[in-house]
Amino acid sequence: MTQPVYFFGDGAAEGGAAMKPLLGSKGANLAEMTNIGIPVPPGFIVTTQVCMRYLAERRLSEEVRTAVRAAMARLERATGRTFGGAERPLLVSVRSGAAVSMPGMMDTILNLGLNDTTAVAMGRQAGNPRFAYDSYRRLVQMYGDVVFGLKAQPGEQDPFEASLEAARQAHGVERDIDLSPDDLRELVGRFKAIVARSAGHPFPEDPWEQLWGAIEAVFRSWQNKRAAEYRRVHRIADDLGTALSVVAMVYGNMGEDSGTGVAFTRDPSTGERCLYGEYLVNAQGEDVVAGTRDPEPIATMVGRWPDAFHELEETAQRLEQHFRDMQDIEFTVERGRLYLLQTRTGKRTGMAAVRVAVDMVREGLISRSEALRRINPDQLDQVLHPMVDPSQTLPQLARGLPASPGAAVGMVVFDADTAAARAGRGEPVILVRRETSPDDFHGMVAARAILTARGGMTSHAAVVARGMGKCCVAGAKDLEVDEASRCFRANGTVVREGEWITLDGSAGRVILGQARLVTPTPGEEFQELMRWADETRLLRVRTNADTPQDARRAREFGAEGIGLCRTEHMFFEGDRLQAMREMIVAPDLEGRRRALLKLLPMQRRDFVEIFRVMDGFPVTIRLLDPPLHEFLPREDGEIVELSKSLGVTAERMRLAVDVLTEENPMLGHRGCRLGLTYPEITEMQAQAIFEAACEAAGEGVTVIPEVMVPLVADVEELRRQLDLVRGVAERVFAERKRRVEYLLGTMIELPRAALTADRIGKVAEFFSFGTNDLTQTTFGLSRDDAGRFLPFYVETGILADDPFQTLDQEGVGKLIRMAVQLGRESNPKLKMGICGEHGGDPRSVVFCHTVGLNYVSCSPFRVPVARLAAAQAALDDPAPH
Numbered sequence: 001m002t003q004p005v006y007f008f009g010d011g012a013a014e015g016g017a018a019m020k021p022l023l024g025s026k027g028a029n030l031a032e033m034t035n036i037g038i039p040v041p042p043g044f045i046v047t048t049q050v051c052m053r054y055l056a057e058r059r060l061s062e063e064v065r066t067a068v069r070a071a072m073a074r075l076e077r078a079t080g081r082t083f084g085g086a087e088r089p090l091l092v093s094v095r096s097g098a099a100v101s102m103p104g105m106m107d108t109i110l111n112l113g114l115n116d117t118t119a120v121a122m123g124r125q126a127g128n129p130r131f132a133y134d135s136y137r138r139l140v141q142m143y144g145d146v147v148f149g150l151k152a153q154p155g156e157q158d159p160f161e162a163s164l165e166a167a168r169q170a171h172g173v174e175r176d177i178d179l180s181p182d183d184l185r186e187l188v189g190r191f192k193a194i195v196a197r198s199a200g201h202p203f204p205e206d207p208w209e210q211l212w213g214a215i216e217a218v219f220r221s222w223q224n225k226r227a228a229e230y231r232r233v234h235r236i237a238d239d240l241g242t243a244l245s246v247v248a249m250v251y252g253n254m255g256e257d258s259g260t261g262v263a264f265t266r267d268p269s270t271g272e273r274c275l276y277g278e279y280l281v282n283a284q285g286e287d288v289v290a291g292t293r294d295p296e297p298i299a300t301m302v303g304r305w306p307d308a309f310h311e312l313e314e315t316a317q318r319l320e321q322h323f324r325d326m327q328d329i330e331f332t333v334e335r336g337r338l339y340l341l342q343t344r345t346g347k348r349t350g351m352a353a354v355r356v357a358v359d360m361v362r363e364g365l366i367s368r369s370e371a372l373r374r375i376n377p378d379q380l381d382q383v384l385h386p387m388v389d390p391s392q393t394l395p396q397l398a399r400g401l402p403a404s405p406g407a408a409v410g411m412v413v414f415d416a417d418t419a420a421a422r423a424g425r426g427e428p429v430i431l432v433r434r435e436t437s438p439d440d441f442h443g444m445v446a447a448r449a450i451l452t453a454r455g456g457m458t459s460h461a462a463v464v465a466r467g468m469g470k471c472c473v474a475g476a477k478d479l480e481v482d483e484a485s486r487c488f489r490a491n492g493t494v495v496r497e498g499e500w501i502t503l504d505g506s507a508g509r510v511i512l513g514q515a516r517l518v519t520p521t522p523g524e525e526f527q528e529l530m531r532w533a534d535e536t537r538l539l540r541v542r543t544n545a546d547t548p549q550d551a552r553r554a555r556e557f558g559a560e561g562i563g564l565c566r567t568e569h570m571f572f573e574g575d576r577l578q579a580m581r582e583m584i585v586a587p588d589l590e591g592r593r594r595a596l597l598k599l600l601p602m603q604r605r606d607f608v609e610i611f612r613v614m615d616g617f618p619v620t621i622r623l624l625d626p627p628l629h630e631f632l633p634r635e636d637g638e639i640v641e642l643s644k645s646l647g648v649t650a651e652r653m654r655l656a657v658d659v660l661t662e663e664n665p666m667l668g669h670r671g672c673r674l675g676l677t678y679p680e681i682t683e684m685q686a687q688a689i690f691e692a693a694c695e696a697a698g699e700g701v702t703v704i705p706e707v708m709v710p711l712v713a714d715v716e717e718l719r720r721q722l723d724l725v726r727g728v729a730e731r732v733f734a735e736r737k738r739r740v741e742y743l744l745g746t747m748i749e750l751p752r753a754a755l756t757a758d759r760i761g762k763v764a765e766f767f768s769f770g771t772n773d774l775t776q777t778t779f780g781l782s783r784d785d786a787g788r789f790l791p792f793y794v795e796t797g798i799l800a801d802d803p804f805q806t807l808d809q810e811g812v813g814k815l816i817r818m819a820v821q822l823g824r825e826s827n828p829k830l831k832m833g834i835c836g837e838h839g840g841d842p843r844s845v846v847f848c849h850t851v852g853l854n855y856v857s858c859s860p861f862r863v864p865v866a867r868l869a870a871a872q873a874a875l876d877d878p879a880p881h
């Protein structure tokens, strides 16, 4: 074992910032601050190694005890005080501090060393006996809570608080600070009686017994339930252990010239460069945390204690310069003198993260690569979407999947027509459905946000909402949607139509009532950061966009083309859906052709517009791929309506729908299977694509169409579809007397396609990995239904992640690697990308970079996320194969 105890004080420390694993991050930074001359009270750190050994043996070794005794002796010399001394007693705090910050999860004890003798001395010395007895009663309470485990559980009455309340009442005062020294001394006696009664062990008068008890309890708190849960959620290893620091107490509660507070070196919400924070006069740290008194903004400190304030400002600057990042600091002012008790990297919003990183490059503090590395790509979501103001607490009704980020407040409605009608009257609505279907599209467009009880990250609601950049929480399991009674139930609460809820699509939360939202505006710093990312990355970033509006938005976010235009999504709206349904249920070729003729001009118009928006960039248009059930009318009313418009009996229509209904639609008559059995569909789509391309090219637009065939399992399927498309292209070029260059390729979204990618690569000019279906078919997990039990898999650790959110590199990734290699071997010119939802997931983007794909394609709002993730991947691995 290495040295068990590290001392800091008298301007020098035994450790430093580089020793976080051993000293914990708080301890390492206390040592570092001491070394660079920042005013820190002296103390020592007992290492994480000692903690792990203690937890294994349940006793502190003699070696550790000797080292602690020696460090206490040094501390006595450094402070000129004596531990347990009757003249100038030394009091200390004992705080936990792991290598990775786990805020508030473990225990702390202040004012250690007080007893009936030292309290008298402290009162005399401070000229303030009230202060001494107030500190003493706090120690007895904290010691009872932490060492003897007397802390009241939520809902239980806390005996210490009850006793304090009784004292206030008995003495006719409202606030603790109005209790007299005698009242407080009496209270100390009562608190001790509580400890003796409840713990069956008296409060130790001997300071050394206090210290050993505190050290062991703080080490044990590494294993308490909430700390263990925190580690599980944040994937922190259980065997790291916590260090602890024993530090000479300084007092913020010594009177009006004392106080304590928290400050950030920059504004953690906006990133603005200014000292930001708050403090309390005449208080100890726990008062700030407990929220019993309202702190004042830090700026008012300058009028009250100008010297301490200026020193704090200067110290904040120095810390930032030294650590080269925004700091979150705790300080105490004791009789006008400033002490720092802690510094750590400050947590910040996405907007602040961007601004701080860019500003720090401009200030010469960090390099561009460091700035790019510092931002978690997922944080960019916050820069682009409104979010729930984190400072408020509203009741949470349920949790679902964070299907589409952002936040929205609205009144609950249960069907698309009501959504459209009420939104038309200017009312903000949230559409709540068990699950959505294309019939709901107009309601989804009208609603501020969408909430579903069923469905996963790639369910209809999720995909459509992401495409529109609209907040969506999907698969909220605890939600019982009762469309008939127009209400939903969630964990005992009933919410009726018209009542307000808030959705947090970034965290998957369903909140009761109207939460306050904050809407950031991406500033010039964001654009600058994105420019640096673009200069760094090797992967191209395209978007999945089905409409000209989506395409336009994606361009604004920096998309370099379209990687997936799902043509069937163009048919969700109004009369388009009707024509689509006509086509699907038509009994013969004639009927299908009639319906297709209606669809042709609509498709062409959309394509022309998309080509214009994407002038100079590639546009990958996928042939029809709907699992038919997404488009079939479900309710009888719709079937009757459809039958009327087609001039057939309702009876025949019911039969037609029945015939088309599949047990397993995702594995059914969809993808290229449709285009092969009904070649007229492929012909119509190819015609619309090439006519639109010629038209746009005629206007001077640079068009780069790429036609993509979905759900190919065998090369022969692809060969036949491409022959058809080529034939139509030649015909259109001859008619229009114009040629455009184009590429023909395929989705790789079935395991068999990946396994035979060498054969497919001979026929295709590009591959696009459809990782939604590839995940579905590799795992044999339904992408629409797995949301019901996948959370269980992730919570219990069977799977590390939901494979529909983060690419499963071991299995699905192995297929991709194999397909990339086989494909490139048979066709070195093959272009490759990904267009499943994983294309916008940072960890999956890194994987795409590593396997050497040419591009990722993701929903418009994820484009900046992918640009940054791709840049980070390139910084870590500049030459992937």
Ligand code: PEP
Pocket (backbone or CB within 6 Å): 458, 564, 566, 625, 749, 769, 770, 771, 772, 773, 774, 835, 836, 837
């Ligand atoms: C996929 O399967 O990954 C894909 C992009 O296609 P879709 O989600 O439309 O099935």
Ligand code: MG
Pocket (backbone or CB within 6 Å): 749, 770, 772, 773
């Ligand atoms: Mg697919």
